[in-house]
Amino acid sequence: MKVNPFVFGIIVLAVFFGVLGGAKAAGVWSVSGKLDAAGEKVQPTGASVDEIKGWMTLADVSKAYGAPVAEILAAFELPEDTPATTQLKEMESETFSVKALREWLAERPKE
Amino acid sequence: MTAALRTPTVSKVKPRRKGLAALWSHRTMRRLTQLGVFLFIAFIAVRHTLVGEAGATITASWEAYCPMGGLESLYKFVISGGKTVPHVHLSNMVLLVATLAVALVARNSFCGWICPLGFIQEMVSSFSTFVQKKAPPVRRAVKALKTRGARLAVLDRPLRFLKYGVLIWVVGGAAVYGFMVFRDVDPWAGLWGLLELSFTFGTVVLLIVLVASLFVERPWCRYACPLGAATGLVGKLSPFYLKREASACTNCAICSRACPMGLPVHKAETIKHADCVGCLDCVGECPREGALELKVGLPIVAK
Numbered sequence: 001m002k003v004n005p006f007v008f009g010i011i012v013l014a015v016f017f018g019v020l021g022g023a024k025a026a027g028v029w030s031v032s033g034k035l036d037a038a039g040e041k042v043q044p045t046g047a048s049v050d051e052i053k054g055w056m057t058l059a060d061v062s063k064a065y066g067a068p069v070a071e072i073l074a075a076f077e078l079p080e081d082t083p084a085t086t087q088l089k090e091m092e093s094e095t096f097s098v099k100a101l102r103e104w105l106a107e108r109p110k111e
Numbered sequence: 112m113t114a115a116l117r118t119p120t121v122s123k124v125k126p127r128r129k130g131l132a133a134l135w136s137h138r139t140m141r142r143l144t145q146l147g148v149f150l151f152i153a154f155i156a157v158r159h160t161l162v163g164e165a166g167a168t169i170t171a172s173w174e175a176y177c178p179m180g181g182l183e184s185l186y187k188f189v190i191s192g193g194k195t196v197p198h199v200h201l202s203n204m205v206l207l208v209a210t211l212a213v214a215l216v217a218r219n220s221f222c223g224w225i226c227p228l229g230f231i232q233e234m235v236s237s238f239s240t241f242v243q244k245k246a247p248p249v250r251r252a253v254k255a256l257k258t259r260g261a262r263l264a265v266l267d268r269p270l271r272f273l274k275y276g277v278l279i280w281v282v283g284g285a286a287v288y289g290f291m292v293f294r295d296v297d298p299w300a301g302l303w304g305l306l307e308l309s310f311t312f313g314t315v316v317l318l319i320v321l322v323a324s325l326f327v328e329r330p331w332c333r334y335a336c337p338l339g340a341a342t343g344l345v346g347k348l349s350p351f352y353l354k355r356e357a358s359a360c361t362n363c364a365i366c367s368r369a370c371p372m373g374l375p376v377h378k379a380e381t382i383k384h385a386d387c388v389g390c391l392d393c394v395g396e397c398p399r400e401g402a403l404e405l406k407v408g409l410p411i412v413a414k
Contacts, residue, residue: 003405005137005391008351012213012220012389013144019209030201031171041169 049102054089058082065105075104123400138395141223145230152176152227152303160306173303175200178221179281179338181207183293186286196290210338211345218346222332222339223371223388228299229332233371235324253326260326267373270334271386278337298331328371333386343385348410353382353393359402366393366403376403 023029033053034042044051044064052061062069062084069084076096088098128135156173163170174180180203181188184195188204195204213221222229243250277293284292294300294313298320301313323330332339355366357380366376369392374384376393397403 001407003351003407005394005405006140008217008220008389008391008405009137009140009144009224012217012224015216016209016213016221016225019212020205023205023208028201029205031175032169033200034169 049106052088052098052102052105054092054098055087057085057087058091059084061088061101061105065108067105067108072101072104076100124398125400136395137391141390144224145227145233148225149227149230156303156306171202172198174198174300175202176206177203177299178206178210179203179293179297179299180291181205181210182338182341183281183285183291186282187289196285198291198294210342214342214345215348217351218349218383218387218389219339219342219385220389221342222336223390226332226338228302228336229329229388231302232320232324232329232331235321236328236371239325257326267333273334274336274340277335278340281337293337328373329388332388333372339386339388346387347383347385350407350410351389352406352408353387353403354406355380355382355403356401359399361399361402363398365396365398369393369396 020029034055044056044060046064046066049065058069058072061067062072069082070080072078073080073082076091076093078091078093078096082091088101092098127133152173155171155176159170159172180195180199184199184203185207187194187196195201210221213225239253243253281293295311296316297313298317299313301311301315301317304311304314320331327333353376355376360377362377364377367374367378370376371390371392372384372386372388374382374387376382382393391405394403394405
């Protein structure tokens with residue numbers, strides 16, 4: 001059966017944008033690790049260190065895992081005057097990485 | 112060659128449309144779609160560069176709108192039950208599903224109708240054609256270069272298999288190492304990285320692709336795109352195909368010259384090639400009524 005090229009184009013676009021629209025309508029859509037499927041800002045919960053990301057701040061992690069900012073800074077030999085609003089990825093150095101922080105928090109005795 | 116091929120008897124020349132009517136074609140529709148997608152991604156990339164992600168406003172990165180991320184994260188997403196490799200979000204997985212759904216229905220048409228990297232390559236090739244038309248010395252130089260490089264044409268077929276190797280490396284690499292091994296090589300990432308003054312190997316690949324597009328249409332798609340390789344394979348199940356009616360065809364090869372993927376359309380009876388991007392430029396350019404048409408039939412077996 002012969003198909004008009006215009007109809008073909010409409011089918012292509014309908015399938016592609018139909019899937020995207022369907023996913024969005026079903027809530028299966030997130031364009032940032034900082035947002036959940038509902039579009040709400042993701043916050044660390046303290047449930048698992050795997051949830052810690054480089055964009056989270058020192059204060060976010062400190063609050064969720066009950067580890068004082070000063071203790072974290074001291075453990076990784078970071079400057080004491082590092083603001084709590086600093087993102088973890090901005091603190092990457094020879095003594096600090098997100099991975100190292102995850103391991104340290106996982107081994108740290110819970111209060 | 113049959114007598115029917117040499118002396119067409121039943122086909123008529125298509126009437127030529129003039130003025131605005133000439134613009135009303137599936138090609139215009141395709142170009143507008145490609146342009147719209149490109150401008151949308153450009154807007155996302157510029158906004159993300161200017162606003163960033165820090166603070167109260169969260170702006171998405173252009174990376175969130177690329178199905179390649181979904182392809183690279185596919186293994187982890189399946190085995191972990193929904194987790195992705197770094198820099199990949201749910202949107203990437205949805206875009207991958209949408210791209211594969213298009214392939215299942217309409218072959219590689221994502222590449223021909225939507226992919227902005229394919230659009231950029233087509234624009235560079237169109238620019239090259241335009242300059243060659245306007246400047247005879249350039250045309251002669253390009254022609255001489257192509258004549259000299261004609262012997263390299265034997266590499267075309269084997270090089271087309273390269274993209275399947277890239278596909279295995281991209282999916283396998285991310286599965287083994289847990290991160291996107293392709294990210295620093297990706298010409299699309301190389302393009303948007305320029306906004307942040309980031310120069311990677313992907314920037315070099317992008318430059319190579321753009322320069323090559325002056326001489327060969329869609330070089331990235333033909334030889335190296337892993338997403339095109341994946342959709343080409345899935346597209347084998349699509350019910351759409353191109354049919355050349357030998358009795359109406361004059362073997363002028365205009366269709367083959369119009370094909371941005373360099374497929375020998377005028378030599379085939381049915382075109383179901385995994386590299387066909389479904390642009391339908393061959394159908395649009397064919398001067399004969401009924402010589403080359405888009406058909407729908409049973410997947411794989413339709414003739």
